[in-house]
Amino acid sequence: MNARPPAPLLGAALAVFRKDLLAEWRTRIAVNALFLFAFAVLVLVGYAVGPTRLAPEDRPTVNAVLLWIVIFFSAMTGLSRVFVKEEEAGTASALRLAAPPPAILLGKYLVNILLLSAVTAFIVPLFLVLMSFEIKCPSLFIALLVLGCLGLAGASTFTAALVSKASAKGALFAVLSIPLLLPPLIAAVSGTQVAAREEDFKAGADFVRVLIAYDGVVTTAAFALFDAVWRE
Amino acid sequence: MRLVAEGLSRSFGRRKIFGPLSFEVPAGAVLGVAGSNGSGKTTLLKTLSGLIRPSGGCAKIFFDGEEVGAGHEPRDVPWCIGWVAPDLALYGELTAEENLVFFQSVHGLPASPGRARALLEGVGLSEHSHSKKSLSSLSTGQRQRVKLAYATLHDPAVLFLDEPSSNLDADGVEVVARVVAAQRGRGIAIIASNDPRDLGLADETLSL
Numbered sequence: 001m002n003a004r005p006p007a008p009l010l011g012a013a014l015a016v017f018r019k020d021l022l023a024e025w026r027t028r029i030a031v032n033a034l035f036l037f038a039f040a041v042l043v044l045v046g047y048a049v050g051p052t053r054l055a056p057e058d059r060p061t062v063n064a065v066l067l068w069i070v071i072f073f074s075a076m077t078g079l080s081r082v083f084v085k086e087e088e089a090g091t092a093s094a095l096r097l098a099a100p101p102p103a104i105l106l107g108k109y110l111v112n113i114l115l116l117s118a119v120t121a122f123i124v125p126l127f128l129v130l131m132s133f134e135i136k137c138p139s140l141f142i143a144l145l146v147l148g149c150l151g152l153a154g155a156s157t158f159t160a161a162l163v164s165k166a167s168a169k170g171a172l173f174a175v176l177s178i179p180l181l182l183p184p185l186i187a188a189v190s191g192t193q194v195a196a197r198e199e200d201f202k203a204g205a206d207f208v209r210v211l212i213a214y215d216g217v218v219t220t221a222a223f224a225l226f227d228a229v230w231r232e
Numbered sequence: 233m234r235l236v237a238e239g240l241s242r243s244f245g246r247r248k249i250f251g252p253l254s255f256e257v258p259a260g261a262v263l264g265v266a267g268s269n270g271s272g273k274t275t276l277l278k279t280l281s282g283l284i285r286p287s288g289g290c291a292k293i294f295f296d297g298e299e300v301g302a303g304h305e306p307r308d309v310p311w312c313i314g315w316v317a318p319d320l321a322l323y324g325e326l327t328a329e330e331n332l333v334f335f336q337s338v339h340g341l342p343a344s345p346g347r348a349r350a351l352l353e354g355v356g357l358s359e360h361s362h363s364k365k366s367l368s369s370l371s372t373g374q375r376q377r378v379k380l381a382y383a384t385l386h387d388p389a390v391l392f393l394d395e396p397s398s399n400l401d402a403d404g405v406e407v408v409a410r411v412v413a414a415q416r417g418r419g420i421a422i423i424a425s426n427d428p429r430d431l432g433l434a435d436e437t438l439s440l
Binding site: 012014019091093097098099232 | 281283311313325340
């Protein structure tokens with residue numbers, strides 16, 4: 001019988017991850033879009049708002065909102081490409097016939113996590129310096145960044161798969177992503193304010209729990225629904 | 233093994249594309265699908281391969297020893313299917329060799345550049361073409377040869393060839409004939425084309 005079993009999930013996912021990274025390294029389309037957007041917004045925010053124009057009591061709130069706005073819109077700028085480029089280039093059919101759907105989702109999710117992590121690692125230190133944004137609980141801040149990026153990458157990856165066959169991909173991606181990404185953004189912004197005001201991790205632990213729950217739900221839902229989204 | 237279509241049809245809205253069609257292709261056979269432009273040849277191949285769902289009926293692949301009435305829908309055994317079509321594209325940023333190694337990995341086969349090179353040389357591509365240049369810098373005919381290597385790298389049980397000789401020179405058409413001949417030993421080939429050279433490779437032809 002010629003019906004051998006499908007490829008192991010992790011091996012196929014890593015192959016998709018490596019292929020996307022290699023293709024991105026050679027074209028740098030998503031990387032350029034993400035980093036140029038992040039850099040331009042950082043410079044604008046630093047110039048227009050700056051550390052001296054904010055009252056000390058307003059800084060945690062305003063800086064937390066601004067930081068997550070930069071991260072959020074950077075994600076919107078580049079993360080949809082993982083699936084959109086497969087449909088636009090005509091490679092989606094080849095991938096559909098070759099790779100198990102969960103492996104494709106996992107590979108693309110890992111690519112988006114890496115891209116968003118790289119942009120966040122670029123944005124955050126510059127933002128902290130430019131805005132003189134003091135964080136009193138770094139462990140809480142780092143936990144919020146990691147979990148927030150996982151949530152943004154997970155929801156963006158799944159939404160990108162949903163919109164990749166549509167004609168108005170850009171508009172549809174924003175329309176579907178924004179309501180999906182508001183809950184983790186609110187938790188991340190609120191938690192970042194706490195991290196800037198309090199030294200105790202426990203003060204912001206509820207926001208960490210919200211993000212863990214969100215990431216778990218989004219990842220589970222994405223893997224449960226992806227097969228139908230990708231093959232239909 | 234064999235491929236069976238029972239009452240297979242496809243419509244887009246009220247527009248009927250083909251069917252209902254019923255036919256059986258036994259192991260070692262090559263079926264040609266002919267028809268004018270827009271007659272539904274490509275849609276039939278996409279439906280048979282599981283890339284799109286039929287509006288009615290079904291297509292099933294039966295392997296040796298399976299009961300009549302069992303069988304697999306093509307979409308559930310994608311690793312048994314090879315596919316070449318004009319609207320299929322491989323990754324232009326990668327070389328032909330990197331493309332094949334990637335598809336080996338996602339098919340669950342050992343990632344072997346040596347096997348990829350052998351496949352590419354088998355379809356008449358030189359080492360310079362397949363390992364030094366990105367796929368996007370190859371000619372349309374060379375990319376068509378890479379697609380033939382991609383479609384057969386996992387020894388598929390069913391090989392779907394949509395306009396396989398398009399953009400190929402005389403040597404390339406010979407390559408298609410060799411690929412089809414090799415497929416007879418593995419399973420089934422279904423060729424959709426209007427080119428007499430392609431349809432001449434088939435044992436029987438279905439006209440749409």
